[in-house]
Amino acid sequence: MNFSAATDAFERFLRVERNASVHTRRAYGADVAQFAAFCAQSRGLGQEDTPRAEETAGSAEGEREEFLGARLSPSDCTTQDVRNYLAAVHQKNHPATQGRKLSAIRTFFRFLLREEECEVDPTAGLAGPRTPKRLPRPLAVDDCAALTAPLPDGEASAELSMKELRTCALVELLYGAGIRVGELVKLNLTDVELDRGEVRVWGKGNKERIVPLPHLVCIALNSYLERRALSGLSPQPTHPLFSSLRGRKGEAPRRLGERDVRRLLAERARQLGIVERVHPHRLRHSYATHLLDMGADLREIQELLGHASLSTTQKYTAVSVQRLQQVYDRSHPRARGNGLKQSKQSSRRESSGREEEDEF
Numbered sequence: 001m002n003f004s005a006a007t008d009a010f011e012r013f014l015r016v017e018r019n020a021s022v023h024t025r026r027a028y029g030a031d032v033a034q035f036a037a038f039c040a041q042s043r044g045l046g047q048e049d050t051p052r053a054e055e056t057a058g059s060a061e062g063e064r065e066e067f068l069g070a071r072l073s074p075s076d077c078t079t080q081d082v083r084n085y086l087a088a089v090h091q092k093n094h095p096a097t098q099g100r101k102l103s104a105i106r107t108f109f110r111f112l113l114r115e116e117e118c119e120v121d122p123t124a125g126l127a128g129p130r131t132p133k134r135l136p137r138p139l140a141v142d143d144c145a146a147l148t149a150p151l152p153d154g155e156a157s158a159e160l161s162m163k164e165l166r167t168c169a170l171v172e173l174l175y176g177a178g179i180r181v182g183e184l185v186k187l188n189l190t191d192v193e194l195d196r197g198e199v200r201v202w203g204k205g206n207k208e209r210i211v212p213l214p215h216l217v218c219i220a221l222n223s224y225l226e227r228r229a230l231s232g233l234s235p236q237p238t239h240p241l242f243s244s245l246r247g248r249k250g251e252a253p254r255r256l257g258e259r260d261v262r263r264l265l266a267e268r269a270r271q272l273g274i275v276e277r278v279h280p281h282r283l284r285h286s287y288a289t290h291l292l293d294m295g296a297d298l299r300e301i302q303e304l305l306g307h308a309s310l311s312t313t314q315k316y317t318a319v320s321v322q323r324l325q326q327v328y329d330r331s332h333p334r335a336r337g338n339g340l341k342q343s344k345q346s347s348r349r350e351s352s353g354r355e356e357e358d359e360f
Contacts, residue, residue, distance in 0.1 A: 001117050003036035006074050006108075013111050019205050021182075031104035038085045040072045074112055079122045086126075095129040102128050135319050136285035139276065144286050146272050147265075148172050148216070162227055162245060167264055169217075169224035170242055173199070174265075174280050176217035178287030178305055181258050181280035187241040189225075194218050203306040211304060288316045 001009075011029050014020040020028075082105060089098055105123055112118035150160050150168050160168075173184060183201045191200045197213045213221075240255035247253045261280055269278035288301050302313040
């Protein structure tokens with residue numbers, strides 16, 4: 001079995017057995033194809049008969065990698081090939097990307113071992129690169145409140161536009177429920193139960209969870225859905241919760257995508273004059289951090305966010321501790337710098353007191 005056939009079987013494995021997302025399947029497939037092309041080129045395979053640049057001017061780079069992958073079998077790869085490949089991608093990729101590429105290749109060869117298409121796993125014993133830990137950067141509570149507040153159109157328009165109602169409901173749901181942007185755009189009208197105050201979310205791995213909705217989120221969604229029903233947009237319950245305002249060339253309004261949500265959120269932040277970069281996942285970070293600051297239990301936050309592991313949720317505790325340290329350093333008299341300032345001030349007062357005693 002060559003790399004091209006093995007990659008097709010690997011994609012089916014990820015889709016059917018692992019139930020991986022579209023993004024994971026696309027990224028893993030591209031990583032394996034890139035590794036196959038690297039191994040083929042390092043062996044000099046297909047250098048003479050590789051399609052010339054003028055013949056493949058309109059084709060994608062993936063077609064060239066697929067051509068090279070067809071000239072090599074995965075069973076021919078060695079640990080040294082994997083090492084050389086990681087050394088090559090080390091020069092131009094972030095450690096997180098390097099780790100993902102190694103994870104894709106390792107999963108690929110473990111799949112081939114299970115299918116008895118390969119006798120040895122060349123990735124066995126290889127350690128991934130050290131990824132620098134980055135703490136989440138939540139927004140301030142005031143910024144989140146400003147993002148969710150409606151912005152009237154015109155000078156003194158009491159009635160909000162359909163676009164503004166949709167944006168308010170969208171931002172309220174991102175911050176009030178802490179869902180991912182990929183989960184948001186998958187929502188249908190039937191997934192929202194305003195009477196019960198909850199939403200059914202399909203997360204990573206197509207896992208279902210129920211997330212409670214705060215009262216303000218229910219109000220924003222209800223206002224949006226009422227105006228949407230009056231305008232005749234998507235009356236069917238199986239239609240998307242968030243869609244475009246109008247269709248193209250007589251077609252039905254399309255479902256909003258992740259890029260549309262990011263654009264709407266960035267535009268809203270610019271209108272409010274928020275200098276910091278605002279994106280949907282940062283609202284999710286803010287949701288978790290603010291819950292933790294208000295005394296929510298870490299296990300409860302894990303269930304609300306849909307994290308499979310508690311270690312993923314624990315990063316928000318580091319954010320809260322860091323913020324407490326900043327408050328301590330800014331406020332406590334024994335904090336770094338404050339004690340020195342107070343000692344200098346007290347020494348000045350003592351010296352001035354002695355001068356006054358000398359005068360008398």
